[in-house]
Structure formats: C-alpha cells, structure tokens
Amino acid sequence: MIPVPDLNLLVLLPIALVAIGSMVILMGEILLSRADTVLGREVTESFIGTVLAATAIFFLALTLYTSVVSFAAGGVQVFNPDHPMYQLDPFSSLVTAVVALSALLSCALSIAYLSELRINHGEYYALIMLSASGMMLMVAAVDLIAVFLGLELMSIPIYVLAGFDRRKLRSNESALKYFLIGSFASAILLYGMALLYGVSGGTSFDAIRAGFEVENPIAVVGLGLVVVGFAFKISMVPFHQWTPDVYEGAPSAVTAFMSVTVKVAAFAALIRLLAMAFGPLDESLENIFWVLSVLTIVVGNVMAIIQENVKRMLAYSSIAHSGYLMIGLVTGTIQGYSAMLFYLIAYTFMNLGAFGVVVALANRGNDCERIASFAGLARTRPGLSALMVLFMLSLAGIPGTAGFMGKFQIFMAAVNSGEIWLLIIGVLMSVVSVYYYLRIPVLMYMKEPGDESHRMEISSGEGAVLVFCALAVIALGLFPNSVPTLLFGDLDVLNWTRRSVEMFFGG
Amino acid sequence: MLPLDHVIGLSAILFTIGVLGVATRRNLIVILMSIELMLNAANLAFVGFNRIWSQVEGVPAIDGHVFVLMVIAVAAAEVAVGLGILLSMFRNRDSVNVEEVNLLKW
Numbered sequence: 299m300i301p302v303p304d305l306n307l308l309v310l311l312p313i314a315l316v317a318i319g320s321m322v323i324l325m326g327e328i329l330l331s332r333a334d335t336v337l338g339r340e341v342t343e344s345f346i347g348t349v350l351a352a353t354a355i356f357f358l359a360l361t362l363y364t365s366v367v368s369f370a371a372g373g374v375q376v377f378n379p380d381h382p383m384y385q386l387d388p389f390s391s392l393v394t395a396v397v398a399l400s401a402l403l404s405c406a407l408s409i410a411y412l413s414e415l416r417i418n419h420g421e422y423y424a425l426i427m428l429s430a431s432g433m434m435l436m437v438a439a440v441d442l443i444a445v446f447l448g449l450e451l452m453s454i455p456i457y458v459l460a461g462f463d464r465r466k467l468r469s470n471e472s473a474l475k476y477f478l479i480g481s482f483a484s485a486i487l488l489y490g491m492a493l494l495y496g497v498s499g500g501t502s503f504d505a506i507r508a509g510f511e512v513e514n515p516i517a518v519v520g521l522g523l524v525v526v527g528f529a530f531k532i533s534m535v536p537f538h539q540w541t542p543d544v545y546e547g548a549p550s551a552v553t554a555f556m557s558v559t560v561k562v563a564a565f566a567a568l569i570r571l572l573a574m575a576f577g578p579l580d581e582s583l584e585n586i587f588w589v590l591s592v593l594t595i596v597v598g599n600v601m602a603i604i605q606e607n608v609k610r611m612l613a614y615s616s617i618a619h620s621g622y623l624m625i626g627l628v629t630g631t632i633q634g635y636s637a638m639l640f641y642l643i644a645y646t647f648m649n650l651g652a653f654g655v656v657v658a659l660a661n662r663g664n665d666c667e668r669i670a671s672f673a674g675l676a677r678t679r680p681g682l683s684a685l686m687v688l689f690m691l692s693l694a695g696i697p698g699t700a701g702f703m704g705k706f707q708i709f710m711a712a713v714n715s716g717e718i719w720l721l722i723i724g725v726l727m728s729v730v731s732v733y734y735y736l737r738i739p740v741l742m743y744m745k746e747p748g749d750e751s752h753r754m755e756i757s758s759g760e761g762a763v764l765v766f767c768a769l770a771v772i773a774l775g776l777f778p779n780s781v782p783t784l785l786f787g788d789l790d791v792l793n794w795t796r797r798s799v800e801m802f803f804g805g
Numbered sequence: 806m807l808p809l810d811h812v813i814g815l816s817a818i819l820f821t822i823g824v825l826g827v828a829t830r831r832n833l834i835v836i837l838m839s840i841e842l843m844l845n846a847a848n849l850a851f852v853g854f855n856r857i858w859s860q861v862e863g864v865p866a867i868d869g870h871v872f873v874l875m876v877i878a879v880a881a882a883e884v885a886v887g888l889g890i891l892l893s894m895f896r897n898r899d900s901v902n903v904e905e906v907n908l909l910k911w
Binding site for chain 2: 442443446447450454457458461464465467468470471472473474475477478481482484485486488489491492493495496499500501542543546547
C-alpha cells in the first residue's frame with residue numbers, strides 16, 4: 299500500500315481561491331451569454347462584463363483576506379512536509395497579498411476600459427486571475443519545479459492579455475514580442491535549472507544550497523543562466539529592450555496590471571531564490587549586480603527623457619525603478635531586502651495609479667498615449683490631473699510620497715553596507731528623472747488644450763482605484779511606520795517588510 | 806553505458822543551436838521551433854543528470870524526470886498560445902516574417 303503523506307490542504311487556500319475563481323469566470327461567461335435574462339435583468343455585454351469583474355474581485359478579495367490572515371499568524375507552513383514545494387511563510391504571504399490586491403485593482407480598473415475599447419470578453423478576468431495564481435505559486439515556491447511552473451503560469455496568460463485587442467496590429471505585435479522574448483527567457487532559465495540540478499542532485503532549494511560550490515564552473519553557469527532568465531522578466535539592462543515595445547502596444551489596462559504585478563512577483567521570487575538557495579551572495583556576483591544596477595538606472599532614466607508616448611515613458615521609468623530595486627540585491631542585507639519589498643509595494647500603488655489615469659482617459663477605442671495630448675488637461679479634467687501630479691511626484695521621489703520613502707529605504711541600505719557610489723549615482727539619476735516626470739504636470743497646467751478629445755466621464759471602478767492608490771501613496775509616504783487605523787489595527791508597512799525577510803536570515 | 810559527458814555535450818550543442826536559431830532566423834515559425842529546441846535541450850540535460858544521480862545515491866531519484874514531464878506539459882501550453890498569437894498576427898498582416906514586426910520601436 300502506498301503511504302498517504304500528511305498533506306496540509308489549508309496552505310493551498312490563497313492560490314486555490316484564485317484558480318477556482320478563474321474557472322468560475324470561464325464557466326460563468328458561457329452560462330450568462332446563453333441566458334436572456336438573469337434575475338429579471340436583461341443580459342447585455344456590459345452586464346456580463348460587470349458581473350464577471352465582480353466575481354473576480356470577490357475571489358481576489360478572499361485571497362487577499364486569507365493571505366493577510368496567514369501573514370498575521372506568522373510561522374512556516376508547507377503543503378507536503380515530505381517533499382516541500384509550496385511554502386506559506388511571512389514573505390510569501392505578504393507578496394501574495396500584494397499580488398492579490400494589485401490584481402483586484404486592475405480588474406476594477408478594466409471594466410469601463412474594456413467596453414470603451416470594445417474588447418469586453420470574460421476571459422480577460424480569468425486570464426488575470428490565472429496569471430495571479432502563477433505569481434503566487436512562484437513567490438511561495440521552495441523548489442525549482444514550482445518556480446518554473448509558477449513563472450510559466452504567470453507569463454502565458456500575460457502573453458495572451460498583451461494581444462487581447464486582437465484586431466489592432468500594435469497589440470498583436472506587443473504580444474508576439476513578449477511571447478518570443480518571454481519564452482526565450484524561460485528556456486534560458488530552464489537550462490540554468492538543469493545545470494543546478496546536475497551539480498546538486500535535487501531540485502529543492504535546500505538541496506541546491508547543499509550542492510552549490512563557487513569553484514564548480516557548471517554550478518556558476520547554472521546560477522548565471524537562472525539570473526539571466528529572471529533579468530528578462532524584471533527588465534534589467536541589457537535584457538530590457540522588449541519592455542517599451544510591449545508596454546506601448548498592449549491595452550493600457552493590461553500594461554497597468556503587468557507593469558506592477560510581474561515586477562513584484564519576479565523580484566520577490568529572485569530574492570527568495572538567491573536568499574534561500576544560494577545564501578549570502580558571492581563577492582563576484584555582487585559586483586555583477588552592482589554594474590547591472592548602475593546600467594539599468596542610467597539607461598532607464600536617460601531613455602525616458604526622449605519619449606513622446608506616455609506608456610513608453612512609463613516603461614523606461616519602470617526600467618529605472620528596477621535599477622533602484624537592484625541596489626537592494628547588491629547589498630544582500632536584511633535591510634536591503636526589506637527596503638526592496640517596501641519599494642515594490644510603493645511602486646505598485648504609484649505605477650498602477652499613473653497607468654490608471656491613462657486608462658481613464660481612453661476614448662472611443664483609442665488610448666490617450668501621446669504626452670502632448672495631456673496639454674491643458676487641468677482645465678477639462680481637474681480631478682484626474684491632480685491625481686496624475688501626485689503619481690508623477692511619487693514616481694520622481696518627492697518627499698511626502700511613497701516613492702520618496704521607498705528610495706530613502708533603498709539608499710539607506712546602500713549607505714549602511716558601504717555602497718556610497720551607488721547612492722551618488724542613484725540620487726543623481728533621480729534628479730534627472732524629475733525632468734521627464736514633471737513634463738506631464740507642466741503640460742497639464744501651463745499649456746493651452748489641444749484638439750484631442752478625452753473621455754469626459756469616469757466610471758466608478760476607475761475612480762475608486764485611483765482614489766485608493768492616491769491614498770496609499772500618501773499614507774506610505776507620510777506614515778511608513780505604525781499608524782493606528784480603525785479597520786486594520788496597526789498599519790505598519792516597514793515593520794511588515796522587515797518581518798517577512800527575517801526568515802532568510804534565520805530570524 | 807553512455808557517459809554523462811556525451812549527454813550533456815549533446816544537450817549543450819542543441820541549446821546553442823536553439824539560441825543561434827532565435828537570434829538569426831527571420832521566420833517566426835522557425836524561431837518558435839528554436840525555442841522548443843532549447844527547452845528540449847534542457848530536458849535532455851535533466852534526464853542525463855537524473856541517470857547519474859540515481860546511481861550515486863542508490864535510491865531511485867526522480868526529481869529530474871518529474872521536471873521533464875512538467876516541462877513537456879508547459880511547452881505544449883506555450884506553443885499553443887504562441888501559435889495563437891502568430892495566427893492573429895497573420896490574419897492582420899499576411900506575413901510571418903519577424904522583420905515586418907516593426908510598428909513599435911524606440
């Protein structure tokens with residue numbers, strides 16, 4: 299008889315809820331589109347869209363709740379103790395919660411936008427949730443098999459989402475580029491994993507940690523290929539060329555989703571892999587990260603200056619933010635990792651907000667993309683303009699916003715581990731970035747309106763998301779430490795991030 | 806018995822051919838095939854390493870084999886999506902040449 303392992307099914311709850319939710323949406327769309335009336339209401343395309351989005355938001359909210367509960371409980375839980383693959387601990391619970399929250403916000407952001415672009419299909423929400431479940435698997439993995447499966451489950455739905463507006467050539471092209479680069483990167487990553495398996499004889503992080511030796515060239519090549527595979531996903535220079543093309547061509551709501559969640563998940567998984575499977579970083583790897591981090595910051599910021607398209611500009615800015623985040627990898631300290639996590643949370647809200655404004659301006663099937671089309675917007679859409687200013691200030695890192703607090707944490711970590719040059723380059727390039735971020739507020743408030751036609755009304759979903767992001771940006775910027783709130787007890791993000799990375803250092 | 810060097814050498818050669826194919830070929834279908842070649846090179850390496858490790862430890866080690874099965878499933882899903890994207894592109898443009906994919910740049 300085969301012995302039944304002692305399985306801990308509750309551990310799978312967050313990821314299972316998302317996966318079940320996506321199946322419910324797929325079935326729901328078929329059932330709804332066959333019915334004429336539901337509960338006395340006529341079934342129209344926008345009604346189906348709203349119902350499916352509400353379902354997605356419901357399941358993502360449940361996931362958010364369960365992961366917050368598991369974070370509050372602390373402790374390490376694995377699904378199968380005999381062969382750990384999926385492990386819920388403070389780090390993975392926190393990142394799962396962030397991913398669930400940003401997927402939830404993206405769904406709310408997309409409802410009106412999809413009708414505006416006439417691509418209101420239910421698969422959209424199912425794909426977003428499938429992708430989110432892949433991210434959750436990837437950040438909770440303690441085995442290379444789970445990392446690879448999670449990475450692919452994250453990426454494949456996003457290839458489809460990038461090409462979701464399939465009658466538009468730009469959307470096709472974006473999907474095709476993302477697919478080719480993404481699958482090329484996964485193949486490289488997989489070969490790296492094969493080499494790591496070869497030197498250690500196991501695929502779990504513990505086995506790799508035991509078998510990895512810096513003297514062994516095969517092990518070093520394996521680690522290098524794995525890092526290159528992740529470098530494509532986090533758009534680290536010189537593996538960044540796809541980012542602006544894909545971000546520009548994909549529908550704006552999809553860009554909003556993938557620009558934040560993929561970055562959060564890939565960085566979190568990379569931190570986890572490096573900390574759990576390779577321990578303290580080797581000196582030479584640190585030096586490589588140092589050079590790449592500087593290159594990423596410089597290329598991202600300099601290329602963003604010359605862009606005339608908002609989505610492209612935000613794409614290069616996201617490359618620059620990857621560079622700042624990599625400073626945390628260079629330090630490799632508990633402070634560096636927790637600063638990265640804080641920065642990722644701050645980045646989620648400010649970038650989602652900035653893309654949210656672009657989404658809310660999309661009109662009659664067209665995205666509001668050119669920077670010039672923001673001229674004089676403050677006259678016609680004062681509320682949206684004010685929000686856009688806030689998000690731009692935060693991305694630029696002006697004090698009082700989440701972006702400043704994130705950069706401050708990262709630079710503090712750099713100073714404490716003696717990386718003075720990284721600090722100097724980072725601060726100088728932040729000054730450069732103020733130029734291109736502030737171009738949009740200047741155009742909005744100081745120029746005459748052009749002949750662009752913007753959407754004049756904002757849907758309740760978009761409004762709620764933008765206001766939520768704005769409040770989060772301000773709250774993270776002003777109170778990174780301990781604020782008593784009515785709803786959640788103590789809001790103490792800095793402490794949360796520190797608590798989650800402590801486990802990598804035997805805490 | 807086939808020595809490990811030969812297996813890993815073959816897989817490295819296949820992987821290199823795949824990388825070169827992605828980098829130099831202009832036909833999207835051939836690029837897709839090159840990516841498949843890279844994935845299968847990794848599979849070959851997994852199987853080869855697994856064979857050695859199962860002899861060393863004396864107990865049947867199956868991590869590599871399990872990984873290969875997962876990769877085969879994932880590769881099938883990836884190709885399905887990739888061909889779908891390619892088809893929707895082909896319908897709009899009547900071409901599978903990667904050099905004509907040039908609306909988005911700089």
